[in-house]
Each structure stands twice: as structure tokens, then as C-alpha cells.
Amino acid sequence: MATIGDVAREAGVSRSTASYALSGKRPISEEVRLRVLAAAEALAYTPNAGARALATSQTKVLGLLAQFHEDEFAPAMMQYILGVTDTARDLGYDTLLVTEADGARALRRITDSRMVDGVVLMNIAQEDSRLPILRAAPQPGALVGLPGDCSGLDVFDLDFEEAGRGMVDHLHRLGHRELILVSQPEHVVERGGAYVWRLRDAALERARQLGVTLHAVYGASRQPAVGRLLNALLDAHPSATGLLINNEAAAAALPSVTYERGLRVPEDLSVIGRYSAEFAATFSLPYSFIESAPDRLGAMAVRQLVRRVESAAARSEPFVVRFISPELVSRGSTAPPKAPPVR
Amino acid sequence: MATIGDVAREAGVSRSTASYALSGKRPISEEVRLRVLAAAEALAYTPNAGARALATSQTKVLGLLAQFHEDEFAPAMMQYILGVTDTARDLGYDTLLVTEADGARALRRITDSRMVDGVVLMNIAQEDSRLPILRAAPQPGALVGLPGDCSGLDVFDLDFEEAGRGMVDHLHRLGHRELILVSQPEHVVERGGAYVWRLRDAALERARQLGVTLHAVYGASRQPAVGRLLNALLDAHPSATGLLINNEAAAAALPSVTYERGLRVPEDLSVIGRYSAEFAATFSLPYSFIESAPDRLGAMAVRQLVRRVESAAARSEPFVVRFISPELVSRGSTAPPKAPPVR
DNA sequence: CATAACTGTCGAACCGGTTCGACGATAACG
DNA sequence: CGTTATCGTCGAACCGGTTCGACAGTTATG
Structure with a gap:
């Protein structure tokens, strides 16, 4: 597998020049830029995610913690998940799906190890043991569902x-x-x-x-x-x-x-x-x-999360608690009662 | 966030000693080992996933590619996914869930960038554009579903x-x-x-x-x-x-x-x-x-995948195509026909 | 025309782990 | 008692990117 060193050698430039040519973070002459691009193309160069994460402290991965309880309706969960994964991908992020029963431990694992840039939590409980961990984590987090204490987190839920x-x-x-x-x-x-x-x-x-x-x-x-x-x-x-x-x-x-x-x-x-x-x-x-x-809620949570991930300014904005207003979709299953209410 | 250097300093040893004390890959005196463990505990040390991946070329993450078609029954998918994520976690792996419409491109992205150690593909089509990419990838792969051409891959499906x-x-x-x-x-x-x-x-x-x-x-x-x-x-x-x-x-x-x-x-x-x-x-x-x-199929695919990931010997074993034999669960909805078949 | 500013490139350092080879100290051996 | 293993530890190199500072060459400025 080709590294940036291989690309640089192929193009006859230094590693740093190759990096700048690919990222555009410094001016590079058109001629060299094209040579580097051609070399990258020829070698099918793809940056190593681990190395990039190490250098930039950014993984371009979001964590998604979902919990499955036997007695809840599992199919409904799928919609939330798709809202999250699809929106994340649109914004350039992949999604690490964690369904571990011990959510608090799982959350600690993925945040402490810096596997993810941010986390979306689902199935929020009134007193949720994951929240203190998420608040203390270096990555921002967003909740789909309203907990008892919203402080320090962005929260999205139906009203x-x-x-x-x-x-x-x-x-x-x-x-x-x-x-x-x-x-x-x-x-x-x-x-x-x-x-x-x-x-x-x-x-x-x-x-x-x-x-x-x-x-x-x-x-x-x-x-x-x-x-x-x-x-x-x-x-x-x-x-x-x-x-x-x-x-x-x-x-x-x-x-x-x-x-x-x-x-x-x-x-x-x-x-x-x-x-x-x-x-x-x-x-x-x-x-x-x-x-x-559910898909809209998942998408909203991800969008806000990514904002905070990508901008230091957004990271210091006040936290939001946003409710979607319920919309009644009429299917004609309501009508005046048959017997007028004389009681 | 504490690094292994911090742990080493706290324990008064070199970084390499700290690493060996934590991994056990070389003999370390009981006394030093305990000092390192204590330091790691005190500093709440967790290894950086990117750095570890870079050094070991192992991410401890599996990719899961699932596709959602409007006209298929989405809730059923959930069962497959849970089979995969739960089994992966049992074996020490997290799961990157990718639901992108362009599965071939997504697959290339996560394999080329070395984000994952292996990949499970779902919703397999007869002629699946992801298969050539998976065969050429450096990571092993497993399929849930039977394609037209099984060569070079482990395949699991209901018979x-x-x-x-x-x-x-x-x-x-x-x-x-x-x-x-x-x-x-x-x-x-x-x-x-x-x-x-x-x-x-x-x-x-x-x-x-x-x-x-x-x-x-x-x-x-x-x-x-x-x-x-x-x-x-x-x-x-x-x-x-x-x-x-x-x-x-x-x-x-x-x-x-x-x-x-x-x-x-x-x-x-x-x-x-x-x-x-x-x-x-x-x-x-x-x-x-x-x-x-579905959960059993997902679990089987992951177990085989992890075997190949973790052992060079397993990686060179012949590929398997394994069918689960159908089991009839009786709910009493069949009986002899009312009118005897005289036709 | 000397000086300043800019352009394009390079070398080196760094991110945070793992691992190889070396080395001193101690134990086992003939 | 000298030689050889073994044990425990360290320093250095490496994984593959990014980024800072320096510098040579060119262009703009006073």
C-alpha cells in the first residue's frame, strides 16, 4: 500500500511538499501540484486513517450508542440509526455503532481512546449513567431524547x-x-x-x-x-x-x-x-x-454535533435543547363521537 | 489526556518498559509492573487508538456494510446488525456501520485507509460490485448472503x-x-x-x-x-x-x-x-x-472473519461457503387439506 | 539599489504508541 | 572462577501522516 513517502518520491518532491500539494494548505506551484496528484493517482494513494488521526487528532468518525432492550420495539430503532449514519456520511464522517449493554463502559472506551470525534447517544434515560462520562469527555456529544439533566449537552427530542x-x-x-x-x-x-x-x-x-x-x-x-x-x-x-x-x-x-x-x-x-x-x-x-x-431527530443531532466538532467557536456556544413540534398526520381515524356527550 | 510517556514518568521507568509492563510481552519485575499499573490507573491512562493502529496495523474495528432499499423490509435488517455488533464486541472489536448507497466506494474508503481489520458485507447481490474490491483488499471479508461468485471470500447464508x-x-x-x-x-x-x-x-x-x-x-x-x-x-x-x-x-x-x-x-x-x-x-x-x-448468520460471519484477522494460519485456509439448514418452527398452521385431493 | 514581502520547497519535529537490539546485573554452568 | 544464559530495563527507530520554521529565489516597495 502506497504511503505519502512513495507519492513524494514518485513526484520527485519532499514528503511535506506532497502533503501540502494534496491538502492545499500552502501555495504550491501548479506544475508540482499536478505531478503530485498524478503520482497519488498512479499509486492509488489513500492516507492511512490511523496516522492521520494521530497527527491531526481527528478521526472523522462519530460514535453512536444505541441500546436494545428486549421489551422495546427494535424495528423503530433502525430509523434513528439511518438518520444518523446518512447525515454523518453527508458531512464526511463514518459511524461507529455501539450496542453494548454496558453503555457507560463502552462510551468511556471510545472517547478515552480517541476513536471518535463526537458521540450521539440514543435511548436516553431520566438518570442516564452515560451522561457524566460524556460531559467529562474531551469530545462533544449530542442526545436524541431528553434526560433529567440536560446541562453540558445538546439535546434533541420530540415535544x-x-x-x-x-x-x-x-x-x-x-x-x-x-x-x-x-x-x-x-x-x-x-x-x-x-x-x-x-x-x-x-x-x-x-x-x-x-x-x-x-x-x-x-x-x-x-x-x-x-x-x-x-x-x-x-x-x-x-x-x-x-x-x-x-x-x-x-x-x-x-x-x-x-x-x-x-x-x-x-x-x-x-x-x-x-x-x-x-x-x-x-x-x-x-x-x-x-x-x-426519528430520522429528522438523528439528522439534527448529527448536524449540531459536527458543528461543534469542527469549529472551536461553535464548541463554546451555549448548549441547546431543541424540541421538534409534533405534527399530526391525518388518516381520517377521528370524528365526532356517535353519541353526543351528555353525561 | 495521559499518554504512555506520562505513565512511564509517573512510574519512574522508560516508555518501552511501561509498554512492556502493560502488554506483558516481555518479562518485567513484579515491583516495576505494579508501579506501572498503579500509575496507569492513577492517570486513567487509555492508549490512543490511532497511535496503536499506526504502530500495530490493527484497529480492532470491523466494517459492516449494509444497504437499505426503500422496497425492502428495513426492520429485518436490525437483527443482522445486532448479530454482528454483539459478536464483534464479544471478540474485542467495535463495528463501523456503513449504509452508504454507493457501497463499492464506501468499501474502498474504509479498506484503503485501513480504518478496519475486516469487513462483513450484507445484502449480497448476484453480481455484487463490492466483491472485486473486497477480494483485492488487504483485509479479509465475510459475506452474509450468497453471491454468484464466492471465490476468495467466506460466505454464510440460509440454505x-x-x-x-x-x-x-x-x-x-x-x-x-x-x-x-x-x-x-x-x-x-x-x-x-x-x-x-x-x-x-x-x-x-x-x-x-x-x-x-x-x-x-x-x-x-x-x-x-x-x-x-x-x-x-x-x-x-x-x-x-x-x-x-x-x-x-x-x-x-x-x-x-x-x-x-x-x-x-x-x-x-x-x-x-x-x-x-x-x-x-x-x-x-x-x-x-x-x-x-439473522443473528446467527451475523455471528457466524464475524467469528470466521475474526479468526482470519487474528491468525496468519487461518488467513491461508481455504474459503468456506456455509449454509444454515432451515429449521421449521411449528405453530400449527398446517394440516391435511379439507377436501382430499381427488383431481 | 537596498530592503521588504512573498512564493515555493525542504528538513525536521511531532503525534503516541510498539518493538528491536543492546547492555548491565544476576544466576547457572562446567 | 571464567563463561554463558537469563532477566530486567533502556534508548532508538519506526508506523505514516501533518505542520512549523528556515531558506533560496523572485517580485514589489520606498
């Missing part, structure tokens, strides 16, 4: 509070007065998945303000448990006219449940979900939903 | 021929004499997805041998097209008693189709799929299926 309020508002405007909210399973919450209660608490608060009854429950993550749960809920609250779903598995299971019960959507039951457009397409879900835009 | 034969045999034994096979969409084939016709041609051949009628058709990749297609097929072949599905989207769509048509499985229709257990669980599919074991 789950607004999503919760939006769902309730929407159905209230149509005349609904009794709703059910199915959240993620309880262990997601126990693990620190704050987005679950952020949406739920905001929805409950808004419902209270509007005088709407809202039954908020934890869901399950798998069939057949989640199907049974949905049936039990509809049995338990026969007068509820609207269903809010912040749980992928429940959304995927709902069509068969309504079908079996002979419920028509939206005539008998209005439904709003919260998931990604990709997810909706994959499962061909017929419900209006609040788009969680 | 799709055997899977096709197994499906036909199974239903033939139960007494079925007319079957339908739904494959992936035609453009997957056009793109070089050989596994589609490997399964189909083997199934057709076996059906011919057994005197079974087999209607083999391309499927669609999305709803509602795939649902319409299933309905059209069942309309067109009312006497068919068994359905073989080599198409994730079709498998996911089938329950609602049978439900709407009032078909009972297996009483009115026997069904066998080909997908992963994880997929079956996610969509809670009630069908017997041939397990495609």
Missing part, C-alpha cells in the same frame, strides 16, 4: 408534552369527553423512559383543564398480552369514545382488535397514535398519528 | 434451496397437491437478490418431482398492494390448499386477509412462512415458519 396536549385537544374539539391513553409498558418507565410520562402527564393535565375524562394506563410490548389489554380496556370503559396510543405494539395490534369487536374507526371509536411515518407504512396502520420523525 | 424443498415436502406429506408461493417483489430479484429464486426454483423443481401444482408469483413490499395481491391469488386459485410465503410484508398482511375472507388456518388453508423468530414475535404471526436466523 412529547405538546404531543400529549395536542392529542387531547384534537379529540376534545371534536366533542369527545372520555378518552383512553395507552402508554408504553411500565418497565420502560422504570428504566427511565421519561418520554412516556412526559406525554401522559401533559395529556392528563390538559384533560383536567378541559373537563375531559382520561384513563391513562400502561400497555404491554408484545402480543398476545397487548391485544388482551386493549380488549380489557374497551370492556372496562364502554363509554370512552377516543383512544390515544403511545405504544407501537398496541398500535400494531389495534386493527385486529377493533375488527374482532366489530368496532368501526372512526364511527365507533376515534384513534390517534404516536409513531413514525415509516412505522405506519410498514404496518399499514390506518390511524391519524403524531409523527415522531 | 434457501433446502428451505424451498422443505416447504413443499412438508405440505405434500400432509396431502396437499396445489400450492401457492408468494416471493419477494420482482425488483428485489432484478436487483440481484438471488435468495428469492434459489428458494423458488428449488420449490418448483421439487413440486414437479412430486406431481404437486405450484403457483409461484412475485409479491409486493407494502400495503395495501400486498393485501390486494393475496386476495387476487386466493381468488385465482380457489382449489389451492397451501400457501408458502417468502416475503415479510405478505406474511404480515396475511392475518387480516384470511380474517376478512373468513378463511380458517389451517382448516381451510395451510400456511408456511420464511422469516426470523424475532419477526414472528414482533408481528405476532401465528404461522409455522422456516427460521432465517
Whole structure:
């Protein structure tokens, strides 16, 4: 494999001249520049990444820490990952994907060893053991997901509070007065998945303000448990006219449940979900939903991260916490309730 | 950040001694060894990955090239990726995930620059433009998927021929004499997805041998097209008693189709799929299926790759093409056909 | 016309590890 | 007791880039 020394020799110049000719960081005569370029081309020269990293302290690699929990919906993760890898590549970076269970140790490994120029963290927990390590690391970091303490980091997330309020508002405007909210399973919450209660608490608060009854429950993550749960809920609250779903598995299971019960959507039951457009397409879900835009979030995180990586000025800017406003994608699964709410 | 020079100074020894004390590659007195270890601990020393890579020509990183096509089923990919990243980590390697559309260029970039010690390729096409590059690369490579030309590479895949034969045999034994096979969409084939016709041609051949009628058709990749297609097929072949599905989207769509048509499985229709257990669980599919074991394939590829990376002897061993034998996971979705086949 | 500024190139140092050869001290050997 | 291994350590070189300072030659400036 050719080194820059080989290129220099082939072009009849010194190593430093070859380097400058290739990088353009100093003026080099047109004639020499072309000779060096030709030599590099002829020898199929590619700089050695390790050597360059050593000399420049830049690896052009970003770390991506993702965690996979058995009980969470793995396919959804793919969208986030693609948002990150594709955007990173556009900006000239490769992506080191780390899925180790012990995220804190993995983070320490890749930052201390200088394998990466920056890190994106996903599956953020309320109290996330990786955050102190990331704050202390020499590389900048960005989070996809909102932790309890955002200090010292750039944070990107869907505005789950607004999503919760939006769902309730929407159905209230149509005349609904009794709703059910199915959240993620309880262990997601126990693990620190704050987005679950952020949406739920905001929805409950808004419902209270509007005088709407809202039954908020934890869901399950798998069939057949989640199907049974949905049936039990509809049995338990026969007068509820609207269903809010912040749980992928429940959304995927709902069509068969309504079908079996002979419920028509939206005539008998209005439904709003919260998931990604990709997810909706994959499962061909017929419900209006609040788009969680995983690819956009991943892309935003990477762009901000790269800004900080590449500019000392950007590195000293104040940290941002940026929420994507929820957008309701209408699929016609909501309508005024059949029986006017006289209660 | 502490370097090995800092550790050496702190321990009062030379840099080389510190290096030997940490690596154990030369005998070092117990006393000095402990001093060095203590110094390293105190300074939170972690070797610089770039410097180590430069000195040893080993990065302890594997490349993983995956391609995402709009019309393929993205969630399934996640399983392969996890199989690779988890196994790599167990063996001491991190994973560089590359999802670039131009896979050949990406492959050249990461191999020429020596960012990785080896490469795993996924989504292998019959004529795959990445293969010549991988063969010429200085790093070893492993494929998950069978290309037209396997020379010079280790290849791992499900035995799709055997899977096709197994499906036909199974239903033939139960007494079925007319079957339908739904494959992936035609453009997957056009793109070089050989596994589609490997399964189909083997199934057709076996059906011919057994005197079974087999209607083999391309499927669609999305709803509602795939649902319409299933309905059209069942309309067109009312006497068919068994359905073989080599198409994730079709498998996911089938329950609602049978439900709407009032078909009972297996009483009115026997069904066998080909997908992963994880997929079956996610969509809670009630069908017997041939397990495609993506995580196992990813793990096998990585293990072989690492063997070649780490041992010169292994590097000169002959290349392997290894097929996982299909395993039928029974979910009770097949039974003898209702009307005995008198035709 | 002397001086300053600029242009284009080179040599040397550096990034942070690993590894080879040498060397003094100690132990084993005949 | 002299010779040879062995042990433990050090200095130096190397991996393959980048970058700083110097310098010769040319052009602009006062």
C-alpha cells in the first residue's frame, strides 16, 4: 500500500511538499501540484486513517450508542440509526455503532481512546449513567431524547408534552369527553423512559383543564398480552369514545382488535397514535398519528454535533435543547363521537 | 489526556518498559509492573487508538456494510446488525456501520485507509460490485448472503434451496397437491437478490418431482398492494390448499386477509412462512415458519472473519461457503387439506 | 539599489504508541 | 572462577501522516 513517502518520491518532491500539494494548505506551484496528484493517482494513494488521526487528532468518525432492550420495539430503532449514519456520511464522517449493554463502559472506551470525534447517544434515560462520562469527555456529544439533566449537552427530542396536549385537544374539539391513553409498558418507565410520562402527564393535565375524562394506563410490548389489554380496556370503559396510543405494539395490534369487536374507526371509536411515518407504512396502520420523525431527530443531532466538532467557536456556544413540534398526520381515524356527550 | 510517556514518568521507568509492563510481552519485575499499573490507573491512562493502529496495523474495528432499499423490509435488517455488533464486541472489536448507497466506494474508503481489520458485507447481490474490491483488499471479508461468485471470500447464508424443498415436502406429506408461493417483489430479484429464486426454483423443481401444482408469483413490499395481491391469488386459485410465503410484508398482511375472507388456518388453508423468530414475535404471526436466523448468520460471519484477522494460519485456509439448514418452527398452521385431493 | 514581502520547497519535529537490539546485573554452568 | 544464559530495563527507530520554521529565489516597495 502506497504511503505519502512513495507519492513524494514518485513526484520527485519532499514528503511535506506532497502533503501540502494534496491538502492545499500552502501555495504550491501548479506544475508540482499536478505531478503530485498524478503520482497519488498512479499509486492509488489513500492516507492511512490511523496516522492521520494521530497527527491531526481527528478521526472523522462519530460514535453512536444505541441500546436494545428486549421489551422495546427494535424495528423503530433502525430509523434513528439511518438518520444518523446518512447525515454523518453527508458531512464526511463514518459511524461507529455501539450496542453494548454496558453503555457507560463502552462510551468511556471510545472517547478515552480517541476513536471518535463526537458521540450521539440514543435511548436516553431520566438518570442516564452515560451522561457524566460524556460531559467529562474531551469530545462533544449530542442526545436524541431528553434526560433529567440536560446541562453540558445538546439535546434533541420530540415535544412529547405538546404531543400529549395536542392529542387531547384534537379529540376534545371534536366533542369527545372520555378518552383512553395507552402508554408504553411500565418497565420502560422504570428504566427511565421519561418520554412516556412526559406525554401522559401533559395529556392528563390538559384533560383536567378541559373537563375531559382520561384513563391513562400502561400497555404491554408484545402480543398476545397487548391485544388482551386493549380488549380489557374497551370492556372496562364502554363509554370512552377516543383512544390515544403511545405504544407501537398496541398500535400494531389495534386493527385486529377493533375488527374482532366489530368496532368501526372512526364511527365507533376515534384513534390517534404516536409513531413514525415509516412505522405506519410498514404496518399499514390506518390511524391519524403524531409523527415522531426519528430520522429528522438523528439528522439534527448529527448536524449540531459536527458543528461543534469542527469549529472551536461553535464548541463554546451555549448548549441547546431543541424540541421538534409534533405534527399530526391525518388518516381520517377521528370524528365526532356517535353519541353526543351528555353525561 | 495521559499518554504512555506520562505513565512511564509517573512510574519512574522508560516508555518501552511501561509498554512492556502493560502488554506483558516481555518479562518485567513484579515491583516495576505494579508501579506501572498503579500509575496507569492513577492517570486513567487509555492508549490512543490511532497511535496503536499506526504502530500495530490493527484497529480492532470491523466494517459492516449494509444497504437499505426503500422496497425492502428495513426492520429485518436490525437483527443482522445486532448479530454482528454483539459478536464483534464479544471478540474485542467495535463495528463501523456503513449504509452508504454507493457501497463499492464506501468499501474502498474504509479498506484503503485501513480504518478496519475486516469487513462483513450484507445484502449480497448476484453480481455484487463490492466483491472485486473486497477480494483485492488487504483485509479479509465475510459475506452474509450468497453471491454468484464466492471465490476468495467466506460466505454464510440460509440454505434457501433446502428451505424451498422443505416447504413443499412438508405440505405434500400432509396431502396437499396445489400450492401457492408468494416471493419477494420482482425488483428485489432484478436487483440481484438471488435468495428469492434459489428458494423458488428449488420449490418448483421439487413440486414437479412430486406431481404437486405450484403457483409461484412475485409479491409486493407494502400495503395495501400486498393485501390486494393475496386476495387476487386466493381468488385465482380457489382449489389451492397451501400457501408458502417468502416475503415479510405478505406474511404480515396475511392475518387480516384470511380474517376478512373468513378463511380458517389451517382448516381451510395451510400456511408456511420464511422469516426470523424475532419477526414472528414482533408481528405476532401465528404461522409455522422456516427460521432465517439473522443473528446467527451475523455471528457466524464475524467469528470466521475474526479468526482470519487474528491468525496468519487461518488467513491461508481455504474459503468456506456455509449454509444454515432451515429449521421449521411449528405453530400449527398446517394440516391435511379439507377436501382430499381427488383431481 | 537596498530592503521588504512573498512564493515555493525542504528538513525536521511531532503525534503516541510498539518493538528491536543492546547492555548491565544476576544466576547457572562446567 | 571464567563463561554463558537469563532477566530486567533502556534508548532508538519506526508506523505514516501533518505542520512549523528556515531558506533560496523572485517580485514589489520606498
